[in-house]
Amino acid sequence: MYLLYGLPSKRYSAVWEVFFLYVLHRKVLCTVYALYCLCIHLMYERIRKVVTNLNMFKPSSLRSTPRTISGISSLLNRSTSIQRTAFRPFSSTPIPRFTPSSLKMGVTPITSAEEYKTKVTDATGPVVVDFHAVWCGPCKAIAPALEKLSQDNTNVQFYKVDVDDLSEVAAANGVSAMPTFHFYNGGERKQEVKGANPPAIQAGLKAILA
DSSP, rough: OOOTTOSGGGGGGGHHHHHHHHHHHHHHHHHHHHHHHHHHHHHHHHHHHHHHHTTTOOOTTOOOHHHHHHHHHHHHHHHHHHHHHHSSSSOSSSSOOOHHHHHHHSSSOOHHOOOOOOOOIISSSSSEEEOTTTTOHHHHHHHHHHHHHHHOOSSEEEEEEEETTTHHHHHHHTTOOOEEEEEEEEEEEEEESSSSEEEEEEEHHHHOOO
């Protein structure tokens, strides 16, 4: 052994052998310790990744907010009501029935002289014509009452003529004040009412219905 280390005498061979073994042992221990630390580090990183993936599926992250719960409940209620409506064999809601009075359009405007001749002069039934103007206050005041009369008397045709748009028709019928109401039956004028006078209008209506 003393020849291997180049020791001068056999006396120091044991010391150098012990020192060499000590250094070699320290290197082995350091290497083993380094490997141990590396393994621990790798295991820690692996565990940390696993824990992070598990945290993504925590119940707290899937917890519903009050708004979400209310939205889901309203959606369920809506779908339930739709199903009940769709599969209900009988309905308690009354079916609307259309009568001639409900289908009547009220007072119909006349926009031309030809239309006036066709719907008023050549008409065979009772007709009421309202000569009015957009700027006329009494015309606007009496309009709802005239609409009501048209709905109550479905066998009478109610028309209105704007004297500014059809001035020739108004002049041919001798209209000099607004509103003016003409009452026809069979194409013949039976009565005339000037001004917003509901009783006179009622009397004219009765005259063409008599």
